[in-house]
């Protein structure tokens with residue numbers, strides 16, 4: 001190789017090295033930019049997450065402030081005798097209360113399950129700052145559906161939540177539903193809008209959190225306790241005790257904690273998602289409570 005050629009080759013090698021160096025510096029700069037951007041985005045995310053956590057903590061500690069929740073554990077081991085008016089002032093009479101259903105696999109009575117859930121739910125809600133009352137503390141006394149509603153009315157409750165489990169002749173039927181009055185309820189139509197909203201939010205959160213299938217919000221004016229309530233009211237049918245799997249699931253203490261947390265979330269969200277709109281009040285009068293529904297008994 002001549003000297004000239006050697007020089008050219010050397011220059012070419014140097015040029016290639018230089019190009020490589022420039023390229024890698026550029027790549028490095030790009031990488032640096034990307035990293036910086038990533039860091040910036042990450043710190044924004046971290047800040048947003050921290051903010052959210054702070055808000056959640058505040059909500060957990062304060063959402064219940066000043067609010068009264070009355071829980072009605074469905075049924076009792078003692079059935080009250082006689083009948084009661086379907087609603088305030090009503091001449092239509094209904095059985096004061098009914099037996100409820102029982103676990104096809106576990107043999108557990110519905111009232112045992114509903115009392116257990118309500119007692120656990122009271123603890124969770126009280127920790128969030130709610131004032132909580134149960135319509136009855138033990139299952140060895142009789143309580144008509146009118147008496148149950150009167151506990152909520154006397155307490156001037158913000159919501160009246162009635163906890164039940166469902167039963168069906170068909171063992172394959174599964175899922176949860178909520179039950180509220182219709183818009184044309186003859187006793188307390190002014191409670192319809194908020195009762196419907198409570199029913200929807202509770203059913204949504206309960207089924208999302210537990211994985212139990214969502215049936216629907218059943219609107220009916222045949223539930224005595226709902227007709228007597230002077231505040232937003234719903235019945236939660238948590239699942240079917242006549243389905244062996246759902247029965248076992250609801251009897252499992254671990255799963256009950258999930259159910260309780262799910263119901264509490266629904267209650268929190270009902271209040272959190274409240275619109276400033278006014279809710280009317282005043283209840284017409286008519287009577288009765290304690291009717292039997294196709295697939296659910298209050």
Ligand SMILES: [Zn+2]
Pocket residue numbers: 074075100101110164165296297298
């Ligand atoms: Zn029931």
